[in-house]
Amino acid sequence: MPCGYRLSCGQGKTSESSDLVTDNVSLVSGVAQRYASALLDLAEEQGVTAGVERDLLGFEALLKESADLNRLVKSPVFSAEEQLNAISALLDKAGISGLAAxxxxxxxxNRRLFVLPSMIASFRAQVAERRGEQTAEVISASPLSDDHVAALKEALSASTGKTxxxxxxxxxxxxxxxxxxxGSRMIDASLRTKLNSLKFAMKEVG
Structure with a gap:
């Protein structure tokens, strides 16, 4: 496989203390960053970064739409072979090929499919950073409209001075x-007024 030799990941040591959950979160984050970084390096070398990003976003959209796909990705019940066969068939059907596939x-x-959502998020964040952009992680109780997303981008860009x-x-x-x-911080107070107006707008729409 073209990217196999560059995308390796070691097993982390399992803590026997009460910090096991924190250790697992750190392990997932580290795995995601290493895989995403290796993928981005290869994508840039081959000049296919935009295409890889598009394919990953396409797969991310499928994840959001399908409970069955989420179960396949996250459940430890499935073997690596079962996951590989199912993912391969899905990628073919979705028209996702090349480096992203x-x-x-x-x-x-590598039994790392459960980390894939974090890998995609890390890839997007690293691409944005190399473009001089920042990525805002936004969680809402219901899907945001295009207008809400645009307003958020405007408010956040004005606050950070970056795209x-x-x-x-x-x-x-x-x-x-x-x-x-x-990045690593929650929104600051300067944005709260604008975001509160968005919240009211969301309530009116909902």
Whole structure:
């Protein structure tokens, strides 16, 4: 596989302390960053970064739409072979090929498919950083409209002084409003007025 030799990942040490959950989160984050970084390096070398990003976004959209696909990706019940076969068939059907497809198949072979959503998020963040952009992780109780996303981009770009891309996620358990994180920080007070107006707009639409 073209990207196999560059996308390796070691096993992390399992903590026996009460910090096991934190350690697991750190492990997932580290794995995601390493895979995404290797993929981005290869994509840039081959001049296919935009295409890889488009394919990953396409797969991410499928994840959001399909509970069965989410189960396949996250459940430890499936073997690596079962995950690989299912993902390969899905990628063919979705028209996703080349480096992005090889990347996802490698994740399946290496029993890292459950980290794939984090890998995609990390890839997007690294691409944005190399473009001089920042990625805002936005969580809302219901899907944001195109107008809401555009307003968020404008408010966040004005606050940070950089071009901001929005990675929107839906969490039905969230009790209304928005959770916005840019880089390693939550939104600052200067944005709250603008975001509150968006919240009111969302309530009116909903």
């Amino acid at each position: 090889n990347f996802m198949k490698l994740a399946a072979r 901001v891309t929005v990675a929107a996620h839906v969490d039905p358990k969230l009790l209304g409003g928005l959770v916005v994180k840019v």
